[in-house]
Amino acid sequence: MNLETFKRDIKSRYNTITGNEIEVKVSTMIDALSTEWATSPHALSQQELRIFTGAMIEEEGHTLYGELEDLIAQKERIERQIARKSEELQHLKYNLYNALEKHLSGNDETLEKLHQVKLQSIDLLEILEEITESAIITTLEKGSDTEETLEEIIKEITFTALNANILNATRIRRILASILQNALNIAEATPNQADTILRGTLRGIHSALIRSIEKFRQYLLYVPEEVKALYRDEYKTIEVELDNVETLYTQIIHGLLAHNDPVLISQLQTINNEISSNSDELKHLSKETVELLRTRLAKIKKGVTERGNKLLKSKSAQEAKAMGTRAWSVAKSTMQGAIKGAKEAMDKK
Numbered sequence: 267m268n269l270e271t272f273k274r275d276i277k278s279r280y281n282t283i284t285g286n287e288i289e290v291k292v293s294t295m296i297d298a299l300s301t302e303w304a305t306s307p308h309a310l311s312q313q314e315l316r317i318f319t320g321a322m323i324e325e326e327g328h329t330l331y332g333e334l335e336d337l338i339a340q341k342e343r344i345e346r347q348i349a350r351k352s353e354e355l356q357h358l359k360y361n362l363y364n365a366l367e368k369h370l371s372g373n374d375e376t377l378e379k380l381h382q383v384k385l386q387s388i389d390l391l392e393i394l395e396e397i398t399e400s401a402i403i404t405t406l407e408k409g410s411d412t413e414e415t416l417e418e419i420i421k422e423i424t425f426t427a428l429n430a431n432i433l434n435a436t437r438i439r440r441i442l443a444s445i446l447q448n449a450l451n452i453a454e455a456t457p458n459q460a461d462t463i464l465r466g467t468l469r470g471i472h473s474a475l476i477r478s479i480e481k482f483r484q485y486l487l488y489v490p491e492e493v494k495a496l497y498r499d500e501y502k503t504i505e506v507e508l509d510n511v512e513t514l515y516t517q518i519i520h521g522l523l524a525h526n527d528p529v530l531i532s533q534l535q536t537i538n539n540e541i542s543s544n545s546d547e548l549k550h551l552s553k554e555t556v557e558l559l560r561t562r563l564a565k566i567k568k569g570v571t572e573r574g575n576k577l578l579k580s581k582s583a584q585e586a587k588a589m590g591t592r593a594w595s596v597a598k599s600t601m602q603g604a605i606k607g608a609k610e611a612m613d614k615k
Contacts, residue, residue, distance in 0.1 A: 269317055272303070276321040288326065295322060394427055394441065398448040402467075406452070406459060413466040420445060420470025421477070428478040435507035442471055443518050450526050450534070460530065465537050472541055476548050479508065483555045505559045511552040515542070 279298055283291050299305050299318075310318060324331070363380070370376050401419045405412055427441045449467040453460035482504075507514065515538050523531050542548075 267303075267314060269314070272314065273317045273321045275302070276318060277325050280322055280325045291326070292322070394423070394444050395448055397423060398445050399452065402449060402452050402463060406456065406463075412459070413462045413469075416463065416466025417470040417473070420449075420467050421473045424471050424474035425477050428474065429481060435503045438475075438504075438507060438514070439518060442475075442515075443521060445471060446518065446534070447522060447526075450522065450530055453530055454527055460533065461537070464530075464534050468534070468537055468541055472548065476551060479548075479551050479555055483551070483558060486555070486558050501559055505556055508552040508559070509556045511548060 276295070279302065280291065280295060283294050285291070295318075296307055299307060299310075307315070307318070366380060367377065370380060398420070401423065402416065405415050405419060408415070424441060424445060428438065445467065449463050453463045456463070516535075519531060519535055519538065522534075
């Protein structure tokens with residue numbers, strides 16, 4: 267049987283049937299298989315049956331297909347408008363913060379506070395690579411407490427990026443992979459510092475992920491049911507991700523293998539195994555959060571509206587570099603404050 271001819275004939279025959287009842291049309295077409303094509307629906311192969319049904323659907327749904335295309339075009343137009351407005355809003359934020367920084371220059375403590383507010387106000391995802399690279403390089407240039415400073419910096423950058431929007435599986439993977447890739451790039455360029463860079467980065471990511479999951483868990487406890495309903499599908503996805511959190515790093519590292527030195531990837535995997543084996547906190551917290559998710563989702567009725575979430579975008583690499591350098595400064599201040607507090611506590615003893 268010539269399939270193209272078969273499809274064309276089916277569509278042509280379908281259009282000659284009068285009336286609007288689908289049941290009548292289908293019955294007529296099945297009878298036509300015998301009278302016009304000398305076969306029966308039971309004798310059709312799977313491919314022939316697919317063509318038979320598909321041709322009827324195309325003709326019956328012709329108007330709906332046209333309406334659907336119009337709606338898709340409208341949706342794409344709205345998405346472009348949202349993207350433009352989001353970018354305008356991002357630039358507005360940067361201009362405002364730049365103006366504030368100029369007026370507050372001269373006071374490092376105030377600038378550091380402003381920087382923290384700034385980090386929490388924008389979505390870092392689109393400039394994450396530049397921020398991470400700048401922060402790591404600045405830390406190496408300063409040359410003191412490198413691993414500890416890196417851990418603090420990466421923890422803050424990762425946590426802020428993860429929580430700029432509702433926590434979801436795709437966002438987790440993209441952020442962790444982006445940060446690890448930048449750490450690998452710099453580790454390859456400075457092999458004598460590779461272990462310090464990778465260890466500090468992984469420890470920072472690990473701490474940030476624990477902190478983010480705990481924050482998400484607290485959110486689940488208190489957020490209203492109608493709000494949770496809006497994010498039902500995303501919650502189901504993150505539930506699967508958290509349920510397999512033990513393999514999350516392994517999968518991300520495996521994905522980085524194709525574009526990086528196998529020796530560095532092996533080193534990264536070894537360090538990750540050491541960190542994971544020394545801490546069960548991430549695993550336990552993830553399991554608790556999964557159980558809470560399942561309990562909460564069971565109470566939410568289906569049929570909720572889909573949420574469109576467009577990330578704010580930025581083209582400012584120089585801005586990202588400045589933020590990375592400032593992240594080093596903030597992390598260093600945080601560490602110094604912690605060390606000072608510990609020393610004062612020891613002196614009192």
